[in-house]
Amino acid sequence: MPATFTRHQVEVEKRNTGYGGKPPVDRRPTGGGGGDENWDSHSSRHDGPHELLIRYRLAVLSGLAGDFVFFAVLVSAFFVRPTAGHIDAGANFVSDWHPIAIPPILWINTAILLLSSLTIEVARRQLFHEIDVMEEWLGLGRPAVRRAAPWLLSTILLGGLFLTGQWIAWQQLASQGLFFATNPNSHFFYLVTGAHAFHLFLGLFALLFALVAIFRFRKVEMRQIALDCTAWYWHAMTLFWIFLFVLLVCYQ
């Protein structure tokens, strides 16, 4: 059954048939959910596609939590930096902190990334649309995939646009003479945007993989899981970018 929902448990019909009588009859259509004591019939509903989706989401969440900590560490280095400086010949403390102006294209990039998050969320929801999923599960074609695919494709295009825009931003900074190692602030800018862009690049590969997967995977739940996990990764990258962007704009 597709991973759209897990039914609530229905009351078990028990018949007291006396000594040696028949065991309790379980007339629930799905074999029962979790949490009650009637485990004599090895009901399979506690390990269905929805549970599989939950497990994959948990794994992705663990990875994303680690990734979040990774970015938090980079940012923590940023917060230490404003105290960086050197003592010049006149025994004065000279701060090395030169805030750089954010290239305006970054605003456009942010909008593009937000839009891409929107498109992939639409794609994800299309793939969980109950009626289409039922049809797929019954073997009546791939309506959900056909609905989701264009949205996924647009996400890939928007993601590519974002990365191009980031590259343009770096070019613009370079033309002003600000490179990776020029000063601590430019260093931080390149580091943070570079790490994020690298993650997004991996995310593009994940999106491409998902695009192939929703056509090639045979089980509907695996198609859903592939796109769902990719979508959550992409959303996380968007969230990280917003966090980093706010930092760059407001807290230099």
Added chain:
Amino acid sequence: MSAPSAVPAPPPRGFLRRRLFTTDHRALAVLYLLLGLAAVVAGTLLSLVIRIHRVWPALPFPFYGILRPEDYLAVVTMHGTLMVFFVLTVVPQSAFPNLVLPAQIGADRMAFPRLNAAAFWIALASLGVLLAAFFVPQGAPISGWTSYPPLSAIAAAGPGQGAGMDCWIAAIALFCVAAVASSANLLATILGRRGPGMRLERLPLTAWSWLTSSALTVIAFSTLFAAAAMLFADRHLGTNFFVPPGEVIDGIARAGGGGSPLLWLHLFWFFGHPEVYISILPGMGLASALLANFTRRPVPGYRFMVAAMLMIGFLGLGVWGHHMFVSGIDPWLGTTFGLTTIAIAVPSSAEVLTWLAMLFRGRMRLTTPMLFTLGFLSFFIAGGLTGPILAQPALDAYLHNTFFVVAHFHLVMAMAGVFSIFAGIYYWYPLLTGRMMNELLGKAHFWVSLVAAYGTFFPMHFAGLAGEPRHYAQLAGPVESFPSLIPVERGITFAALTLAAAQLIFLFNVFRSARHGVRADENPWRATTLEWSPDLHPITRGEPYLYGSCLGGTEDFLPQWELAAPARPAQPYLSGPKPE
């Protein structure tokens, strides 16, 4: 009692696919245990080198010669790195869960077997890369397992800080990836693959401890990974995260600068403190389980113990500054960290007091696993009591970097942690091999280890109080520092040699009992948790740790896979055959 389900024989697979690419979690557990064994042998040999060199500095080592001070530091670095990561993190947090976790929660396999397997092979690669540091030009790094910059950030700063340090960083990075992958698998398994009836409030305390440690691992090891990446960038990509301005090494001024070694300290210890809780929490869970088993008493306040464990995990993220009291941080920050460190003593003490309560009026069976659990308790208390001492910035100002600290963490991590590993191995050995380990050898192993361990680490408290610093290659030499401590050092060395020798008893026992041990019964320890169930797919029907003679019936325990005992003839079954 359900009959074993007829499982068709798996198709024959080649040697490579069976051994190298196995995804069976029990096979991976054995592999992890062997990994831990290799690491602990290497780490113990290094510790003996440390002890022997401190007492006889002019003694040439076979195949090497006399240890120079920088060689001593390299030995100390590798000893710490090997033991903390590859023994005290791998075995309690990777080997044991792979061995019993799925069975304990009623699952038939892990949630992501291939991810699980990949984590092992990455960990193995990590060990290989770390050991390679001994063989690269200039040898192993000398900056300690904590690898403080600028020593660790600049290749020219010391011998072994070139290729050796790069090996260290690569090994740590690989290990972080393996740890996070393994923990993601454990989290998904515990939260998503529990068997029928295994509600969270019926989860054994060992499973709770692995859950908490996995959550801590994801956070802590990601921090370490980021810090290691930044250190690598400092060394090879021209950045200056950790190198302060104006650094001059070997007469060459380092370009740029503007970093702070203090940043490394913050990042490393933000990892480092949760790391020690990752190491010890599984041992604490196991102690609860084994104490219940061998005193035939339930764990008093099961929910309380779960809450205490979660609190330790959560608060453990907020105490890292107590490693940094003398590093020049703001004294108010020091006070704050001192307070959070004292706060974490509260749930820890709650756990200890619960264990002590279980010892009273229990019908104790002093089997080998129980002895090692009592030893764990002893070391945990002894080492733990010096924690609040070190948590005071005022006291730590004197005691930091003395042997007092060495005594503290060796008692609580090395000895308590290792004793919990021994307890686990003796306890779960029947699951691994179907045989019991030899009780007599086990008791001998225990007593010699206990006495020798106290003989090794307890005198270090006094040496530390006398002011003996850490990391000095030798106390005797052209200028004698601390001459009165040399007899103490000699005593410690002899005790350490005895402790190491006692482990040979254990190794002999492990390998011999695999073939010639007494065959184990189905549930040899008469335990209640699901890994001892005779069914392949047990259904959980009750709470864990239901021990005690008040349960009725003939047994003094109620396994988790059985219903409440209705054995008294006067009471009919609730929904079954009526008595005649």
